[in-house]
Amino acid sequence: MSWDYILTVMKPMLEGTQTTILMFLFSIVLSIPLGFGITLLMRSRFKPLAWIAHTYVYVMRGTPLLLQILFFCFGLPLLPVIGEYLVFERIVAAAMAFVLNYAAYFAEIFRGGLLSIDKGQHEAAKVLGLSKRQTMVKVIIPQMIRVVLPATANESITLIKDTALLYAVAVPELLYYAQAAVNRDIQLVPFFIAAVMYLLMTLVLTLLFKALEKRFSFE
Template structure:
């Protein structure tokens, strides 16, 4: 295979990988704090707020991400009266779908992290005269973060791989260009290259979280 052919095949796939990385960054930056907010809502003393948060998490975790993407991209514009106002750019719609879905998963991860904190930590903070805000930010959150970091790492790696679902809603990402090359050239080589690119991205992400785990382990 000539260098020109490789450029024709690989360069578009690298451009698609940029779209993959962009979606990942947007989804992870927004869904993590949103997930933590949902965790707080679940623990709220207000029963309606807690119930709504529980219901949201159940629905988003209980239905396929692909179905949610299809509803946001193609279903919402079909709603009577308001549908015309819910037409979104495909990439924006995909970002919204990923954020809403992964926020529910991160909420459960954070809830598990909070449950892992011994109640004595709260009592000790009260004895020391710390306010609720100080207890949360200085005592509880740092410990929770250490506990949930491995689970957040796994979920983030899953997010990288799930970006391939963009292909189903016609957003030109890595897999889209790989499939285009396969159909054009009648070879499965582009699929292997796409797999290598995904492996590189997940490897870099894994190394980042391993470094974070080592750092927070000794703090």
């Protein structure tokens, strides 16, 4: 074993890491606002809409992410009538599955955060003459963020690890290249390198969210 071998193996794995990070960023940027929107729908006074939102969250959280990825990659094109219009590149289909899956988890996190806010906050804001929109933006959401940050951090770390599921649909991410190197060279080193890369990514996320929690704790 030499440093030359490690560097040779790391080159494609770093390319795979770019795909891993891009999938994470794409998923987190879209799933968080979508999740909050679903939370608002779950709290809607229009019961059919709330029921649909609750059912969506139940289905997405109650079925494996891998199954959802496989469905979006291989199942959508098989749907009658509209299937021919739902053929996407595998990375695009997988990204859709990630966004919709994690939006459901974030929706539950945000719902819990909103439920933790005392109802007196709404009444106090009303006394101060704030509109419902102003109350939500200036009073409720800042408090909710403080409450949900730890759970959001955990889900974000889980997301960076779940990107390894792209391996199942042959999207060349970090684990894909690690497995290819192991099969080719009959060496475990690529797996250890992949583990270190995942640990570094989760470390960055952990530090980022700790900084956010510290900032919001003083607000």
